[in-house]
Amino acid sequence: MLNNTMNNFAFATTALTLSIALSTCLVPVSKAIASDEINAQTSASIISNIEAIANEVKKIDFVERIQIIGHGNKLRTEAGSATLIGEAELEKFKFDDINRVLYNVPGINIREEDGYGLRPNIGFRGSTPERSKKITVMEDGILIGPAPYSAPAAYYFPMMSKMTSLEVFKGPAAIKYGPNTVAGALNMTTRAVPDGQEGMIDVSAGSDGYTKVHGYYGTKVGGFGVLIEAINMQADGFKELDGGGSTLYGNGDGNTGFDKNDIMVKLRYDLTTGSVDHTFGLKLSYADEKSNETYLGLTDDDLYANPDRRYVASELDNMDWQHEQFQFTHFMQTNDFDITTHVYRNNFQRSWFKINGFKGGLVDRDLQAILANPEDDVNAGFYQILTGQTDSIEEYEKLILGDNAREYYSQGIQTELYFEQSFFGLKHKFNLGARFHQDQIERNHTEDSYDMRDGHLVSDGSEQVTTTTNREKTDAIAVFFKDTIKYDALAITLGLRGEFIDSSYQNRAAGKEDDWQKKSFNIWLPSLSLFYTVNEHLGLLFGVHEGFIPTSPKEGPEVNIENSVNYEIGGRFYKGDLQGEAIFFYNDMSNLKESCSFSAASSCGDSLDKEFNGSAVDVYGLEFSTRYTAKLSEALDVPMSIVYTYTDSEFKTSFESDFPMWGTITAGDGLPYLAEHQLTLNLGLTAEQWDVNVIARYVGEMLEASGDDVTLSGVTTEAYVVVDLSASYYLGQYGKVYIKADNIFDSQEIVSRRPYGARPSKPQQMFVGYQYNF
Numbered sequence: 001m002l003n004n005t006m007n008n009f010a011f012a013t014t015a016l017t018l019s020i021a022l023s024t025c026l027v028p029v030s031k032a033i034a035s036d037e038i039n040a041q042t043s044a045s046i047i048s049n050i051e052a053i054a055n056e057v058k059k060i061d062f063v064e065r066i067q068i069i070g071h072g073n074k075l076r077t078e079a080g081s082a083t084l085i086g087e088a089e090l091e092k093f094k095f096d097d098i099n100r101v102l103y104n105v106p107g108i109n110i111r112e113e114d115g116y117g118l119r120p121n122i123g124f125r126g127s128t129p130e131r132s133k134k135i136t137v138m139e140d141g142i143l144i145g146p147a148p149y150s151a152p153a154a155y156y157f158p159m160m161s162k163m164t165s166l167e168v169f170k171g172p173a174a175i176k177y178g179p180n181t182v183a184g185a186l187n188m189t190t191r192a193v194p195d196g197q198e199g200m201i202d203v204s205a206g207s208d209g210y211t212k213v214h215g216y217y218g219t220k221v222g223g224f225g226v227l228i229e230a231i232n233m234q235a236d237g238f239k240e241l242d243g244g245g246s247t248l249y250g251n252g253d254g255n256t257g258f259d260k261n262d263i264m265v266k267l268r269y270d271l272t273t274g275s276v277d278h279t280f281g282l283k284l285s286y287a288d289e290k291s292n293e294t295y296l297g298l299t300d301d302d303l304y305a306n307p308d309r310r311y312v313a314s315e316l317d318n319m320d321w322q323h324e325q326f327q328f329t330h331f332m333q334t335n336d337f338d339i340t341t342h343v344y345r346n347n348f349q350r351s352w353f354k355i356n357g358f359k360g361g362l363v364d365r366d367l368q369a370i371l372a373n374p375e376d377d378v379n380a381g382f383y384q385i386l387t388g389q390t391d392s393i394e395e396y397e398k399l400i401l402g403d404n405a406r407e408y409y410s411q412g413i414q415t416e417l418y419f420e421q422s423f424f425g426l427k428h429k430f431n432l433g434a435r436f437h438q439d440q441i442e443r444n445h446t447e448d449s450y451d452m453r454d455g456h457l458v459s460d461g462s463e464q465v466t467t468t469t470n471r472e473k474t475d476a477i478a479v480f481f482k483d484t485i486k487y488d489a490l491a492i493t494l495g496l497r498g499e500f501i502d503s504s505y506q507n508r509a510a511g512k513e514d515d516w517q518k519k520s521f522n523i524w525l526p527s528l529s530l531f532y533t534v535n536e537h538l539g540l541l542f543g544v545h546e547g548f549i550p551t552s553p554k555e556g557p558e559v560n561i562e563n564s565v566n567y568e569i570g571g572r573f574y575k576g577d578l579q580g581e582a583i584f585f586y587n588d589m590s591n592l593k594e595s596c597s598f599s600a601a602s603s604c605g606d607s608l609d610k611e612f613n614g615s616a617v618d619v620y621g622l623e624f625s626t627r628y629t630a631k632l633s634e635a636l637d638v639p640m641s642i643v644y645t646y647t648d649s650e651f652k653t654s655f656e657s658d659f660p661m662w663g664t665i666t667a668g669d670g671l672p673y674l675a676e677h678q679l680t681l682n683l684g685l686t687a688e689q690w691d692v693n694v695i696a697r698y699v700g701e702m703l704e705a706s707g708d709d710v711t712l713s714g715v716t717t718e719a720y721v722v723v724d725l726s727a728s729y730y731l732g733q734y735g736k737v738y739i740k741a742d743n744i745f746d747s748q749e750i751v752s753r754r755p756y757g758a759r760p761s762k763p764q765q766m767f768v769g770y771q772y773n774f
Contacts, residue, residue: 074536075533079173079484079491080493081583082173094161103680105168106583110122111129111673111702123135125587128671130153135184144156147472155352156350171583175525179478182549183547193226194219194220209234211235212234212769214233223271224269226265226267227266231260237258241256242388263286266281268282275335282329283326288323290318292318296314308763312386322348343412346408351405352406353401358396359395363396368757391453399452400447402446407441408441409440416432427486428483434477443470445469448464448465470505474501474502480497493530499523500520502518503519541569544565545565551611554609564588569584579626580625580627585622596610599754612658614651614655617652619674625641637687644679650670651669662710664709682694690728690730698719722761723745726739727739735770738769738770744764748763
């Protein structure tokens with residue numbers, strides 16, 4: 001199949017030229033047939049093969065415009081930092097967790113939370129990883145976050161199991177993918193409609209009640225193709241709920257796991273009119289999740305005693321969401337240019353019912369403070385209630401559970417044009433595009449009061465309280481322009497991005513009709529990239545670009561945008577089975593911006609969803625990756641790779657902040673949840689019928705809070721090492737069997753103490769599966 005070929009950008013470029021050449025070849029071949037220079041049977045076969053190749057080329061071009069980049073079997077000459085993880089790499093470990101995939105990409109910083117990657121926290125080059133809100137997240141080149149402008153926190157994240165490739169852009173390479181351009185962009189590619197009949201069924205089961213059923217079928221008749229793909233994945237969870245759980249939400253047996261579904265349908269139609277090729281695509285998908293997940297962690301001592309324990313106060317915590325997606329694509333290609341247009345709509349609804357804290361009043365305690373210091377005379381009583389050892393007696397001891405119900409949509413139309421032109425003897429490759437985008441979030445938050453009674457939560461019978469009812473909406477026009485100029489061995493890429501944003505906020509609570517605002521913001525962001533080809537094996541690159549992240553529609557002028565000037569310099573090497581890349585980066589942030597949320601810090605009180613200025617920050621480091629395949633024999637290969645990231649950061653000025661991750665900042669303090677050293681090692685053994693792969697990753701310690709005078713000041717996570725293993729045995733036409741083991745040494749450390757309390761890494765989990773392709 002063509003999946004690996006589709007990843008090859010260099011081949012796609014060559015194939016476009018080949019397609020044009022083949023089209024012109026059809027005329028002389030037809031004349032040869034007419035003059036009996038070759039027999040009719042042979043000529044028919046030639047024409048059929050040529051048309052098939054041309055169709056494949058057209059398909060590759062179309063997919064490249066969806067996928068964006070690729071890696072060829074030669075030195076990559078694109079400017080800027082761009083990493084592709086293709087289908088073959090994803091198949092090695094069959095990771096369902098995006099975090100485990102991204103540890104193979106240099107320059108990534110992650111705060112783990114639930115162990116399964118249900119709601120990942122991803123940052124690039126030191127950007128805040130919280131809910132991946134500072135990176136641009138895309139699926140098939142389209143913004144996929146619930147409301148990327150109005151509320152970018154990614155409480156929805158696509159299932160990795162349906163992705164056939166993943167791309168990460170940092171530095172100037174990310175300038176065309178907004179709105180967030182300080183850190184970079186992540187694009188995930190779903191399966192393309194095949195050019196013939198094909199399908200797959202993949203079933204697996206493992207520890208902690210894990211099961212997965214994944215299948216797809218696609219075919220093409222004439223110019224019409226269809227693909228249907230569906231996944232169900234579920235687990236009982238590895239955490240052990242005190243007291244056995246509650247029958248509400250189905251976790252009466254102590255279930256702390258999840259149940260996820262995803263179904264996708266793609267239609268594709270190819271049409272050729274004269275010298276113009278058209279491809280029409282329609283993508284429809286539906287996904288949902290129910291997970292008995294919580295924000296409540298443990299005290300350090302309790303985690304070290306039993307890292308998989310979960311307090312009874314979280315027995316009712318539950319996330320329930322649904323996501324619907326519509327995407328229509330038109331791709332047109334001529335001899336002179338190609339243009340891709342997308343029309344899209346995403347709907348997302350969620351109900352996130354979870355413990356928020358204690359009712360407070362006479363005595364007020366934050367959950368984070370209780371779990372950080374449970375021996376305190378006052379905290380000890382609250383801790384005993386959280387763990388079900390004592391009952392709630394006083395009013396301030398009642399537990400507050402909140403339902404953060406929200407509805408989102410994002411929709412828009414975007415178009416992108418590629419063409420080449422020569423001016424003054426220089427070859428220019430132009431890429432320009434525009435997008436009109438709308439998104440909105442409606443919050444309908446409520447809270448209920450519960451008593452702890454005999455080791456379980458019981459409603460106190462009081463009336464439900466509405467806490468937040470507001471709406472934030474954004475209309476945005478984005479444009480970009482890129483021109484790559486080739487001058488001998490030097491490629492110069494000039495870029496410019498424009499963002500024109502109109503946003504509004506409305507408090508929808510009764511009596512709050514006057515609490516609203518509208519605002520507009522415009523910005524132009526330039527970029528410059530250079531790539532110098534030293535020889536066919538070695539190239540050097542340099543880039544600089546301006547990045548920004550807009551403020552939320554609710555924030556007033558006292559909160560500044562996040563703004564930075566980012567630099568990178570490095571080189572690439574490719575020779576046969578050895579390739580490598582090293583890039584030094586420096587992000588000069590004139591203002592770091594953060595927002596207070598339950599997931600980010602602690603109970604923020606009146607500051608919930610409020611944004612804070614963080615003044616100037618420097619982030620700098622080194623990204624290094626290399627891979628090599630050693631051939632032990634004709635039938636035995638040893639693929640290996642190293643991915644290393646060094647990152648450091650410092651606030652440039654001293655200030656005081658109410659943001660719970662900062663506090664009192666002294667110039668020179670570092671950013672939270674940013675490991676100084678990260679290292680990932682991959683080692684494999686591949687034969688004709690089997691393969692074994694091991695991946696080991698090291699993550700250094702990370703600050704829990706930057707400054708002083710806040711909970712968790714001076715506290716760090718521990719450095720840790722995790723080793724995963726996978727093995728497959730191929731049964732020829734009967735498919736393959738595989739086993740995988742996550743965390744084979746069953747080592748667990750504290751990976752974070754947020755949102756509330758210490759959280760462990762996922763323990764050892766074993767899986768066995770069978771996959772059949774047809």
